[in-house]
Amino acid sequence: MSPPELTETTSPNRVELPGSRGEHFLQCALETSDRARRFYTDQVLDHLNPAMAEFVGRMEMAFISTADADGECDSTLRCGPAGFLHVVDSRTVVYPEYRGNGVMASLGNIMENPHVGMLMVDFTEDLIGLHVNGRARIAPLSEFAELAGGDRKVERWVVVEVQEAYVHCRKHIPRMVPVDRTRDWGTDDVRRKGGDFFGVKANRMSSAES
Incomplete structure (x- = not known):
């Protein structure tokens, strides 16, 4: 299922409403157009209030x-x-x-x-x-x-x-609690410092030496 080319029949929808041609196509295909239109009308601004x-x-x-x-x-x-x-x-x-x-x-x-x-x-x-x-x-x-x-x-x-x-929408946003922002700068442990947390550099160096 791919979005159609922009035509005379689809272009008014693109001009009237925010969003992409693809999202409008899927709204029609999945029958969410009315819900989407309410969101565009009620919630989308072109500036910050x-x-x-x-x-x-x-x-x-x-x-x-x-x-x-x-x-x-x-x-x-x-x-x-x-x-x-x-x-x-x-x-x-x-x-x-x-x-x-x-x-x-x-x-x-x-x-x-x-x-x-x-x-x-x-x-x-x-x-x-x-x-x-x-x-x-x-x-x-x-x-x-x-x-x-x-x-x-x-x-x-x-x-x-x-x-x-x-x-x-807040529906799936987890609640988090701020904690002290400590940093392990006084260490040679590259993982604790964060620079090579995922071990990419270490693995490449290991591969080069083997």
């Missing part, structure tokens, strides 16, 4: 999804103290890229393809999530220097133009 902006401002993590020009996807996690995600206005979210990111997977994708998806989840209090989809660009530190607050770890910014914002 005040409650959404407040939610973003107190998050300490965000899951970021990007894809390159060929559609190859990557997802990553960005973390910081509450307030590290900045709502500049109802249509603009800015988050920092900190020193230490050498691979540049997300930023490289954004250079090729500006579409980005953000998911923020409150695991501890409200057990609710917020999706923010939009177009991203990379900005120099100087463009939002005041947002860094003197944090020397901030090297640049990702600026997201909000195109969709909507709730992520």
Whole structure:
């Protein structure tokens, strides 16, 4: 079962409603169109309302999804103290890229393809999530220097133009309890330090020596 090509009969549905041609096709095939339409109408905005902006401002993590020009996807996690995600206005979210990111997977994708998806989840209090989809660009530190607050770890910014914002239902979100954020920096155990937690480097070195 594959989605049809866009035609005169399907294009109005694509224009009227958020979402992809594929999801609209499956909604029809699986008879969920009425439920989906209610969700689009009741919950999907093209900006952040005040409650959404407040939610973003107190998050300490965000899951970021990007894809390159060929559609190859990557997802990553960005973390910081509450307030590290900045709502500049109802249509603009800015988050920092900190020193230490050498691979540049997300930023490289954004250079090729500006579409980005953000998911923020409150695991501890409200057990609710917020999706923010939009177009991203990379900005120099100087463009939002005041947002860094003197944090020397901030090297640049990702600026997201909000195109969709909507709730992520709490049904299957687990409740988590914050604990002390200890780090085993004073050890030579690479697994405890986290750098080679999954043993990839160690296995490759072992294979090379054998």
